[in-house]
Amino acid sequence: MPAFCPTEMRTLRPTSPHLSTPSAGAEPLKKKKRLDPAILKHREDRKRKRLEKQIRRLERNAKQLKPIDELEVPLKLIDQKEQRTRVLTPLSETVLEERVLLQKEWCQYKHSQRMQDLQIIDRLLFSQQKALNELKKESEDLYQAAIQIDPKLIPFKAKGPVRTPLINQYESPDGEYVDVSRKWE
Amino acid sequence: MSWHCQYVKTTSLNVKLPTLQWFMKITFWLLWRTIISSPHFPANITWINLLPQSEESYILVCQTLTDRIELMRKKMIFFNGYRVIGGKLDKLKPDIPVYNTLNIQIKGYDFPVLENYQKFVHGIAEAMEIEVEDSWAVPPQHLQIQKFKPRSSIVDSEYKLLVYERNVQITDLPSTVASVFFEVIQAVLPEGVSLSIHEHLKEHDDVRFVPDQQLKELKTELDSLGGPLKKK
Numbered sequence: 001m002p003a004f005c006p007t008e009m010r011t012l013r014p015t016s017p018h019l020s021t022p023s024a025g026a027e028p029l030k031k032k033k034r035l036d037p038a039i040l041k042h043r044e045d046r047k048r049k050r051l052e053k054q055i056r057r058l059e060r061n062a063k064q065l066k067p068i069d070e071l072e073v074p075l076k077l078i079d080q081k082e083q084r085t086r087v088l089t090p091l092s093e094t095v096l097e098e099r100v101l102l103q104k105e106w107c108q109y110k111h112s113q114r115m116q117d118l119q120i121i122d123r124l125l126f127s128q129q130k131a132l133n134e135l136k137k138e139s140e141d142l143y144q145a146a147i148q149i150d151p152k153l154i155p156f157k158a159k160g161p162v163r164t165p166l167i168n169q170y171e172s173p174d175g176e177y178v179d180v181s182r183k184w185e
Numbered sequence: 186m187s188w189h190c191q192y193v194k195t196t197s198l199n200v201k202l203p204t205l206q207w208f209m210k211i212t213f214w215l216l217w218r219t220i221i222s223s224p225h226f227p228a229n230i231t232w233i234n235l236l237p238q239s240e241e242s243y244i245l246v247c248q249t250l251t252d253r254i255e256l257m258r259k260k261m262i263f264f265n266g267y268r269v270i271g272g273k274l275d276k277l278k279p280d281i282p283v284y285n286t287l288n289i290q291i292k293g294y295d296f297p298v299l300e301n302y303q304k305f306v307h308g309i310a311e312a313m314e315i316e317v318e319d320s321w322a323v324p325p326q327h328l329q330i331q332k333f334k335p336r337s338s339i340v341d342s343e344y345k346l347l348v349y350e351r352n353v354q355i356t357d358l359p360s361t362v363a364s365v366f367f368e369v370i371q372a373v374l375p376e377g378v379s380l381s382i383h384e385h386l387k388e389h390d391d392v393r394f395v396p397d398q399q400l401k402e403l404k405t406e407l408d409s410l411g412g413p414l415k416k417k
Contacts, residue, residue, distance in 0.1 A: 156382040160374040
């Protein structure tokens with residue numbers, strides 16, 4: 001019997017398909033699945049629905065208002081409250097009565113001021129109404145024109161008065177206004 | 186002759202008929218009950234002293250009572266917030282054109298003055314029977330003001346000031362009342378306070394709230410996938 005070397009046999013044996021060339025090891029090409037686009041679309045739709053549901057849930061929850069600096073008490077003061085409160089001697093009855101009477105006088109004064117303001121407003125509105133009635137009697141067209149909304153009125157801007165009058169030929173100093181407010185992004 | 190009936194002489198029979206006074210008394214009491222049972226009847230007023238003493242005054246009282254019931258009915262409709270369309274109640278429609286929702290925005294450097302002014306504006310609007318829908322505050326704008334030395338850009342001094350803001354929202358403002366209202370507000374403007382009246386937009390609402398990061402991320406993700414699904 002002829003002696004044979006195993007290595008020789010190895011070279012003579014046919015090699016397994018996936019070792020020689022890449023294409024030689026490929027499986028026969030399968031047919032592309034027709035259901036694929038439908039399934040993909042289904043998956044995408046499901047994802048979208050989930051996202052939309054989450055968005056709706058977040059939007060439904062009450063949004064947080066931005067905190068307003070001037071209305072918040074600094075925590076340091078709240079902690080120091082006991083230190084800061086004063087223990088005063090109680091006031092005598094005469095002083096208390098005086099204060100109450102003063103308050104009442106002030107109330108009456110402010111009330112009369114308010115009544116005067118309201119009377120002025122009433123007079124203005126009354127005279128306006130009277131004028132409009134007279135205008136209506138005169139001509140309906142003019143009345144309708146007078147009643148219309150003034151479109152130029154609405155972005156209405158006004159500034160309060162200034163304490164000192166304008167200085168002639170005043171050279172204002174150079175400078176810059178930089179907005180350093182907190183950005184909420 | 187009794188109060189309730191009088192004998193009417195007919196050719197054949199003497200018939201008892203209820204008199205006119207009796208009818209007036211019944212109508213009066215019916216109206217009286219409706220007024221007392223309505224929710225807008227002020228509970229602390231006693232009307233007992235105002236009961237009419239004679240027959241003629243019953244008629245007058247009935248007329249005034251029907252007017253009052255009409256007024257109360259109109260008021261109830263306004264209070265409930267709806268207006269009946271068509272029919273007699275169409276006359277309640279305002280003939281004067283009305284502005285959209287307006288925002289009165291007040292800004293100033295001094296916030297006690299600003300708050301007082303806002304209170305005043307609100308009070309004046311209520312007094313002029315303008316509907317004030319809402320009023321809110323917005324966090325202040327921090328300004329760092331740098332003053333330069335003359336003819337250079339070396340900072341001479343720096344100031345940090347806050348511009349506070351308050352808003353009052355107004356709806357259903359008739360055009361005639363608007364001119365008077367704006368004049369009154371302008372007349373009372375304190376120094377250093379600036380006023381701006383404009384229509385209410387969604388941005389003005391959004392400025393008040395903290396933007397939600399999660400919501401933004403989700404929305405960008407949704408956009409990348411191709412926009413929200415169309416509802417069938």
